[in-house]
Amino acid sequence: MSTETPLIGDFHAAPGATPLGGARIGVVTFPGTLDDRDAARAVRLGGGTAVELWHGEESLQGVDAIVLPGGFSYGDYLRAGAIARFAPLMGRIIEAATATSGSRLPVLGICNGFQMLTESHLLPGSMVKNEHLKFLCKDQVLQVENTSTAWTSQFTQDELIAIPLKNQDGQYLADPDTLEALEAEGRVVFRYVGENPNGSRNAIAGITNETGNVVGLMPHPEHAVEAGYGPDDATGMRNGTDGLTIFTSVIASLAGGAQ
């Protein structure tokens, strides 16, 4: 019984120890965050220990990596992610992610978390409303174009993955020089495959910073980590678990002393 995966919603039950267990990954909750529990669950299913962090705290509690989950922090007031960017804990995260000495904290921003990362200037560009103005919720195929980041090391180059996409402000924008630099430096990590779902420039779904420790993406890997609750795949309905590799990647990166 103890080795079974805990039930959905059972936030406090941790799965059994795994070979790479021990990586402590902080999941930050802001007022209006929706996907923190799914993100924490994804961390545990990936073999890590999820540490709940509150946006108003000043301490990162010594975590090895950070996930900024999706949702509508502060109701998306002002701009999506704009007010969250000024939360006390975000200041600590920005310092740790850009540290000039020692290893830089791996940070993953999903959806609203990606918006926080651009508002914090940890990643370039910005998000505006989807070109078609509709809130979109669908399973989306992405191509993984950079497997050297802390969060994508276990994907294969150009691997196609399917994870849910659900947002309103998902259209990625940056000025032409920034786009050119992102492309030239291989910093587009995830690109939409097929029809561009929201008008994002260059069909960009996710990017990384120059050092590969900070990654942001609009689609939701944490919703595709468990058979029965993910996108459909070849093996059956809702069986897709492509998102799990993001979480196992960072744990492997931490274990291997990468970054």
Add this chain to the structure above:
Amino acid sequence: MPRIIVEVMPKPEILDPQGKAIASALPHLGFTGFSGVRQGKRFELAVDGEITDEILESARTAATEMLSNPVIEDVISVRVDDEDAA
């Protein structure tokens, strides 16, 4: 109460989806003659007491660093609201 008005608009080169939706809805309500709409933001910053140069400068900084995102928006104006004085 004295106020500082900050106006922010989406950059001209960036498609404003909300403005576009409003523009397409106007004719349905009989408002013809408008060829385009862009939607921006107006902030009213209330000040207790007199608006000094220092406070105005502080508002300008806030407009640039927080009230707008320079990737997608321009600060159009930061000015003292003079309606009360009239």
